[in-house]
Amino acid sequence: MRTSNSASALGPVRRRVVASTVAAFLGLGVAFGSGLAAPAFAADSATLSGIILGVGSNETQRIVTWYSSADTAQQVQLAPTSSLVDGAFPASAVTFAASGAANIATSGGFNRHATLTGLKENTGYSYRVGFEGNWSSAYAFKTQSFEGDYDFLFYGDPQIGSSGNLAKDQAGWVDTVNVSLAANPNAEILVSGGDQVETANTEAQWDSFLAPTQLKSYPWAATIGNHDVGGKAYEQHLYTPNTDRSGAYYSNGTPSSNTSGGDYWYIYKDTLFIDLNSNSYATAQGGGGDAAHLAYVTDVINQHGTEAKWKVLVYHHAIYSPADHAKDADNKIRRVDFSQKFSDLGVDLVLQGHDHSYSRSYLIKNGAKADATEQPGAADVYPGPGGVLYVTANSASGSKYYDITQPDNSGTSGAGNGADPLDAGKYWYNSVQNQEHVRSYVKVEVRNDKLVVQDLRSGTCAAPNAAVELAKSPCTETGQAVGSIVDKVTVHPYHGSGQDIQVNVPNAAPGEFGWTIDGYNGLVDLGTAVDHNGDYFEATGSINPIAVSDSRRSLAPWSISAGVSDFKDGAKTFSGSYLGWTPKVVTAGAGAKAGAAVGSAYDGGGQGLSVSRGLGSADQGHARGTAKLGADLDLKIPGSVDKGNYRATLTITALSS
Numbered sequence: 001m002r003t004s005n006s007a008s009a010l011g012p013v014r015r016r017v018v019a020s021t022v023a024a025f026l027g028l029g030v031a032f033g034s035g036l037a038a039p040a041f042a043a044d045s046a047t048l049s050g051i052i053l054g055v056g057s058n059e060t061q062r063i064v065t066w067y068s069s070a071d072t073a074q075q076v077q078l079a080p081t082s083s084l085v086d087g088a089f090p091a092s093a094v095t096f097a098a099s100g101a102a103n104i105a106t107s108g109g110f111n112r113h114a115t116l117t118g119l120k121e122n123t124g125y126s127y128r129v130g131f132e133g134n135w136s137s138a139y140a141f142k143t144q145s146f147e148g149d150y151d152f153l154f155y156g157d158p159q160i161g162s163s164g165n166l167a168k169d170q171a172g173w174v175d176t177v178n179v180s181l182a183a184n185p186n187a188e189i190l191v192s193g194g195d196q197v198e199t200a201n202t203e204a205q206w207d208s209f210l211a212p213t214q215l216k217s218y219p220w221a222a223t224i225g226n227h228d229v230g231g232k233a234y235e236q237h238l239y240t241p242n243t244d245r246s247g248a249y250y251s252n253g254t255p256s257s258n259t260s261g262g263d264y265w266y267i268y269k270d271t272l273f274i275d276l277n278s279n280s281y282a283t284a285q286g287g288g289g290d291a292a293h294l295a296y297v298t299d300v301i302n303q304h305g306t307e308a309k310w311k312v313l314v315y316h317h318a319i320y321s322p323a324d325h326a327k328d329a330d331n332k333i334r335r336v337d338f339s340q341k342f343s344d345l346g347v348d349l350v351l352q353g354h355d356h357s358y359s360r361s362y363l364i365k366n367g368a369k370a371d372a373t374e375q376p377g378a379a380d381v382y383p384g385p386g387g388v389l390y391v392t393a394n395s396a397s398g399s400k401y402y403d404i405t406q407p408d409n410s411g412t413s414g415a416g417n418g419a420d421p422l423d424a425g426k427y428w429y430n431s432v433q434n435q436e437h438v439r440s441y442v443k444v445e446v447r448n449d450k451l452v453v454q455d456l457r458s459g460t461c462a463a464p465n466a467a468v469e470l471a472k473s474p475c476t477e478t479g480q481a482v483g484s485i486v487d488k489v490t491v492h493p494y495h496g497s498g499q500d501i502q503v504n505v506p507n508a509a510p511g512e513f514g515w516t517i518d519g520y521n522g523l524v525d526l527g528t529a530v531d532h533n534g535d536y537f538e539a540t541g542s543i544n545p546i547a548v549s550d551s552r553r554s555l556a557p558w559s560i561s562a563g564v565s566d567f568k569d570g571a572k573t574f575s576g577s578y579l580g581w582t583p584k585v586v587t588a589g590a591g592a593k594a595g596a597a598v599g600s601a602y603d604g605g606g607q608g609l610s611v612s613r614g615l616g617s618a619d620q621g622h623a624r625g626t627a628k629l630g631a632d633l634d635l636k637i638p639g640s641v642d643k644g645n646y647r648a649t650l651t652i653t654a655l656s657s
């Protein structure tokens with residue numbers, strides 16, 4: 001139970017409950033953008049290769065990147081797959097002009113990329129790249145609903161080439177992509193943990209990395225690793241949206257040098273992803289270091305944090321990991337630099353690579369374990385304010401594994417690598433550590449009121465498993481099947497407005513009046529509003545019950561009231577006055593009487609719950625004891641409200657004399 005430690009006998013106390021609604025389906029069509037480039041008619045021919053689909057700025061966009069042997073004007077041509085006739089693109093197909101430049105000398109050729117915009121939801125698309133008379137093969141992708149639940153997959157360090165056997169590394173990588181997408185065909189993004197390849201500008205390794213055909217159909221969200229940074233091939237192959245390519249985000253401070261870098265962000269279905277070039281961490285090297293990354297993250301969250309419900313950070317160098325890199329000096333620096341700010345900014349999840357082993361942290365707050373009592377391997381975690389979950393992915397390709405290393409005596413906070421007081425074999429910051437020398441990937445289920453994070457085996461000791469095949473690592477996995485779970489945790493987000501709401505006081509002390517939200521203060525989910533003949537939408541639900549306790553000798557009156565904010569989804573909004581309620585006494589006691597029902601403003605005007613209304617009260621002289629108050633919510637909104645997934649905050653106020 002989560003409750004108040006400061007319920008006052010005098011004056012108001014305030015707690016907040018989050019109420020959520022509604023996905024109102026209005027069929028908002030998003031048209032393709034105008035001003036499309038006319039197809040270029042070029043006499044030259046070009047060999048087109050390395051085509052990969054990437055994430056765009058949001059769910060209505062994708063970015064396609066490729067290599068071309070010739071420096072010609074090129075496009076991406078796009079059409080709904082249903083409009084193709086015998087594989088031919090229709091006259092109504094749209095084109096998006098490509099940009100690009102000459103590749104670095106070691107690669108040769110040219111790179112191109114184009115951003116596809118105005119995609120509609122739940123649509124299958126076909127696309128091809130090139131120019132009239134010189135098109136690539138056609139590839140397909142699909143969009144899904146632009147609202148609601150979705151899954152994404154996270155892959156650690158394919159690092160193709162690191163075993164020394166390119167074919168074996170490719171085979172493992174292809175198999176992990178096959179296995180993960182066969183099990184999760186509706187996954188919507190493939191997120192990189194960095195180190196796509198072993199040697200930055202070795203194109204044969206990039207060819208192997210790009211071998212899975214699914215990379216042309218599911219958007220890859222690139223992350224730069226230390227093995228990608230030493231050349232331009234990363235940027236040439238993987239164009240990313242909203243990317244700040246100023247010197248601060250390059251490890252040497254020089255974007256024009258033969259190096260890759262940049263920090264970027266995108267929003268996908270209510271998740272704000274921020275992806276950092278963690279190779280730049282020390283200003284002594286010339287870049288902006290960790291301070292620049294923190295300024296970037298702060299800036300992006302300040303500007304776009306309210307447009308999403310989740311904040312996920314991605315970068316390569318794991319700051320809480322279990323193996324070879326756990327005690328690296330540079331990671332100790334990042335660990336000290338990053339943690340507090342990530343807590344302050346309300347980051348939900350941090351995804352990392354680099355250590356080629358799996359770990360899931362305890363909830364970390366301000367550089368220390370947030371809750372000393374959190375048990376190793378807990379199935380459910382409740383971050384409260386400032387708690388952040390850090391996950392490090394194992395190798396997705398099997399090209400290299402790092403064995404787990406032992407804690408030292410350097411302490412259990414900050415840069416320390418000391419032992420976990422609850423399990424001396426682990427580092428203090430890790431709830432779960434795993435190294436079985438089999439390939440795996442991380443699946444993240446984004447749900448309305450939880451994140452479910454799983455590490456799943458995509459291979460066994462058997463080939464393809466390059467590092468094991470080549471006797472670089474002994475396989476220690478014990479017969480678990482492909483698809484079996486290494487680890488699973490559910491993150492329940494924090495909905496309170498202040499830290500004190502988390503303090504557990506089950507019963508008020510003698511002679512006090514207090515209230516608490518009864519049980520876990522989960523999202524009040526009104527589900528999808530029902531359309532009533534286009535006139536209005538309606539959704540119903542119930543608030544999380546409020547427990548009231550009054551043991552004062554004065555038998556003084558008390559009351560609990562609440563009002564709701566406007567409902568918002570990004571820039572879209574509608575008035576909180578459309579929410580009405582019917583209060584009720586769930587468990588009688590303490591003289592509790594239910595407040596009067598309040599109707600939605602949709603029914604005959606009024607202000608609904610946009611002004612504070614009584615939930616329950618007791619008169620002077622009431623009996624001592626406890627009560628539980630609830631209320632049935634009734635939301636009626638005009639049919640003119642835009643489709644969206646709206647949220648509002650219900651602010652609760654208690655008064656007693």
Ligand SMILES: [Fe+2]
Nearest residue numbers: 157159195354
């Ligand atoms: Fe790596």
